[in-house]
Amino acid sequence: MYNVLLAGVGGQGTVLASKIIASCAMKKGENAHTAETIGMAQRGGSVVSHVRIGEGCYSPLIPKGSADVIIGFEPGEAVRVLPYLKKGGAVVVSSAAVKPVTDSLSDSGYDGNKMLSYLKEKNIDVTVVDGEKITDELGSAKSLNIALLGAAAKKGIIDISINDIEEYIKTSLKPQFCEINLKALALGASFV
Amino acid sequence: MKKLLMGNEAIAYGAVRAGVGLVCGYPGTPSTEVLETVAKLKAKGEINDVYVEWSVNEKSALEVAAGAAYSGVRCLVTMKQVGLNVASDPLMSLEYVGVKGGTVILVADDPGPISSQTEQDTRKFGEFSKVPVFDPSSPEEAYLMIADAFELSEKYGTPVFFRPTTRICHANASIELLPPLPKKQPEGFIKDSSRWVIFPRLSFANHKKIEERNADLRNILSDYKYNEITGSGEKGIAAGGVSVSYAKEALSLINGSCKFMKIATPFPFPEKAALEFLKGLKEVLVYEELDPVIEKELTYICGKYHLNVEIKGKLTGDAPCAGENGTENAKEIFSKFLGLPAPETISQPDIPLPVRPPTLCAGCPHRASFYAVKLAMKGRKAVFAGDIGCYTLGNAMPLDMTDTCLCMGAGITIAQGIKHAEPDTVCFSFTGDSTFFHTGLPGIANAVYNGVKMTAVILDNSTTAMTGHQPNPSTGKRAAGEVAEKIDIERVLLALGVKCVKTVDPLKLDEAVEAVKEAADTDGVSAVIFRSPCIAVVKPLPVLAVDRDKCINCKKCIREIGCPAIVKDDGKVKIDKTLCYGCGLCSYICPVKAIGVKEGEKNV
Ligand code: SF4
Ligand code: SF4
Numbered sequence: 001m002y003n004v005l006l007a008g009v010g011g012q013g014t015v016l017a018s019k020i021i022a023s024c025a026m027k028k029g030e031n032a033h034t035a036e037t038i039g040m041a042q043r044g045g046s047v048v049s050h051v052r053i054g055e056g057c058y059s060p061l062i063p064k065g066s067a068d069v070i071i072g073f074e075p076g077e078a079v080r081v082l083p084y085l086k087k088g089g090a091v092v093v094s095s096a097a098v099k100p101v102t103d104s105l106s107d108s109g110y111d112g113n114k115m116l117s118y119l120k121e122k123n124i125d126v127t128v129v130d131g132e133k134i135t136d137e138l139g140s141a142k143s144l145n146i147a148l149l150g151a152a153a154k155k156g157i158i159d160i161s162i163n164d165i166e167e168y169i170k171t172s173l174k175p176q177f178c179e180i181n182l183k184a185l186a187l188g189a190s191f192v
Numbered sequence: 193m194k195k196l197l198m199g200n201e202a203i204a205y206g207a208v209r210a211g212v213g214l215v216c217g218y219p220g221t222p223s224t225e226v227l228e229t230v231a232k233l234k235a236k237g238e239i240n241d242v243y244v245e246w247s248v249n250e251k252s253a254l255e256v257a258a259g260a261a262y263s264g265v266r267c268l269v270t271m272k273q274v275g276l277n278v279a280s281d282p283l284m285s286l287e288y289v290g291v292k293g294g295t296v297i298l299v300a301d302d303p304g305p306i307s308s309q310t311e312q313d314t315r316k317f318g319e320f321s322k323v324p325v326f327d328p329s330s331p332e333e334a335y336l337m338i339a340d341a342f343e344l345s346e347k348y349g350t351p352v353f354f355r356p357t358t359r360i361c362h363a364n365a366s367i368e369l370l371p372p373l374p375k376k377q378p379e380g381f382i383k384d385s386s387r388w389v390i391f392p393r394l395s396f397a398n399h400k401k402i403e404e405r406n407a408d409l410r411n412i413l414s415d416y417k418y419n420e421i422t423g424s425g426e427k428g429i430a431a432g433g434v435s436v437s438y439a440k441e442a443l444s445l446i447n448g449s450c451k452f453m454k455i456a457t458p459f460p461f462p463e464k465a466a467l468e469f470l471k472g473l474k475e476v477l478v479y480e481e482l483d484p485v486i487e488k489e490l491t492y493i494c495g496k497y498h499l500n501v502e503i504k505g506k507l508t509g510d511a512p513c514a515g516e517n518g519t520e521n522a523k524e525i526f527s528k529f530l531g532l533p534a535p536e537t538i539s540q541p542d543i544p545l546p547v548r549p550p551t552l553c554a555g556c557p558h559r560a561s562f563y564a565v566k567l568a569m570k571g572r573k574a575v576f577a578g579d580i581g582c583y584t585l586g587n588a589m590p591l592d593m594t595d596t597c598l599c600m601g602a603g604i605t606i607a608q609g610i611k612h613a614e615p616d617t618v619c620f621s622f623t624g625d626s627t628f629f630h631t632g633l634p635g636i637a638n639a640v641y642n643g644v645k646m647t648a649v650i651l652d653n654s655t656t657a658m659t660g661h662q663p664n665p666s667t668g669k670r671a672a673g674e675v676a677e678k679i680d681i682e683r684v685l686l687a688l689g690v691k692c693v694k695t696v697d698p699l700k701l702d703e704a705v706e707a708v709k710e711a712a713d714t715d716g717v718s719a720v721i722f723r724s725p726c727i728a729v730v731k732p733l734p735v736l737a738v739d740r741d742k743c744i745n746c747k748k749c750i751r752e753i754g755c756p757a758i759v760k761d762d763g764k765v766k767i768d769k770t771l772c773y774g775c776g777l778c779s780y781i782c783p784v785k786a787i788g789v790k791e792g793e794k795n796v
Binding site: 009010011031057058059065079083104140 | 331364519
């Protein structure tokens, strides 16, 4: 059994990423469970997707201290879900901070870099993916999810390979999104 | 091959497998995807013999289903828990009349609550209305259980509740799809006024039958395969719904062992099975969400049979009385109950984290509508009664334009009450297009009839956005994508006697402000229809950018409207082109006209 927790901000595409992990695992004959945040929080709030692969998981949600991997779509969101990470677990995180509207109003001083250093200080195996660079090179932030999966797969921490994801992109996504996502996948993997 | 299905999808597939012939409901998180899945299958031409509709509200949905069920068709009605309050009028009577075709009322409860106004418990509604309740504990179980619900409904001629909760509705599982079950041809509506016309005499006779049936079901359901007893010992844990899965996970993590009872039919309660469970026990901990339904039943059974078993739970302070359960609280409560060492506490990150309240999307036309009313009412005493939908988020700073929110359709009527109490206040209501047809119409009639001076704002974005963009009567489409005749909100308002109805595009801010001022100064009921589609149903316009040379960094754009696309970058105002939808609202606000479309800038 292994658990992957994806954390981000509503609209960042965590749902598709969790679906890809689950579908690729199922293709190999594994059982998959996932759980999503749906509703009000999708409008710019914090969202999480729980992915549980294999036998012996009862709850649809990953218990705290049990995630093998955290995929953080945003530095602060990765820190927020840290209590879910198990000892010795790994984190893949995008460096691009998404500032909350409350920040522009009141200047909370939210700084993504502080979050990244916090993760590193905690002696966790952290892989940082340069989210800004990905957005710039692809001209869109919409494929950040695939890039993060690329990094996690290349690192060998999610039990599915770059090939598996490529296959999924080619067979299950709309053809017009194929090219950009394949590019995102390779780009993400290049950070490992 | 197994398919990854969301709990709600699994329920839909299960209902189709069980031969459902009519599916209707009203969208509401977390129930929406059940009907949506059926509608998608229908649109793909995979289930041509199933009728599916989004009804205008839950009461209508249940009544439509009642008619079909009288004719022998298997029906599924879907709604969220507060929707059941709206459908409770037909529900209470329908139980007395009964059905011919199996009728399953899917009501999704929302412990937390995560996306709802209340933490009400449909299992209690089952007891109140005498309608049997099925309570699945996982998506896999829900897929199979819904067929049992149809069976039981048809066998006993009663509607039944099927009650998943959010974590089951929105959890995905690998599910093996099974071949369809044998289907009966519906008999059609057979006239029989002694059966289908409710009269006091019929109600009295049927009331007796219902009580007898439910007493029998306490026995019969004791043998139902999903009411399970496992384990042994002098201590027992009883749980129902998704709490069962948390309980199992927690017991495996703390290596706890005890007798365990899973209750899949909380009403009528499986009494015989419960007696079996209670045998030899000294203490029971009940682990359930929302109301202490299982706890009270077990306490009652102990009293009835003079059993010396202590029942612990919400009523005794051993389990939390509000909010959702989870593996963490199960570990804690169970360790204490079973006398095991307390689980290790997991600390929260010791660094301040960004606060992310949900907000209206960048480019959302509701932002412009609220802002227009705010500008028009500047310096005047005004109250803004909101309603249920994305636009409830109009309450957030800096808009701060939602003073009340109660339940579907209430904004229009609450505004009237405030006007009676405070005649010198300008009273506004804000209602979305779907909510308007759901329960807004009677409120308008009430205002016109009683001659109240108020302004009803209708936010017409051509979709039911909050729940994931379902069509409604003003959209021109039906559930499975069929073209429908649009009901024109303006003509409806005029027909109801509203004297002044202004229809404007809120993104043309100047015109919008003028329209609001005019409406607010009209005698009697006036209305402003803000018509602009939800950004999710239209293509974005070219993005806007801040001209750094012109910008005086006054930050008025940020302070006034709170669009998530306007951000600060090194203390300077910038528009995030990955978020901007090009609605243009901010360009009206900038005092030095520093915001505009930048040549060659594309939306990404
Ligand atoms: S045009 Fe202005 S207000 Fe509209 S979405 Fe873009 S940044 Fe936000
Ligand atoms: S309102 Fe105009 S001048 Fe003021 S900060 Fe915004 S863009 Fe700059």
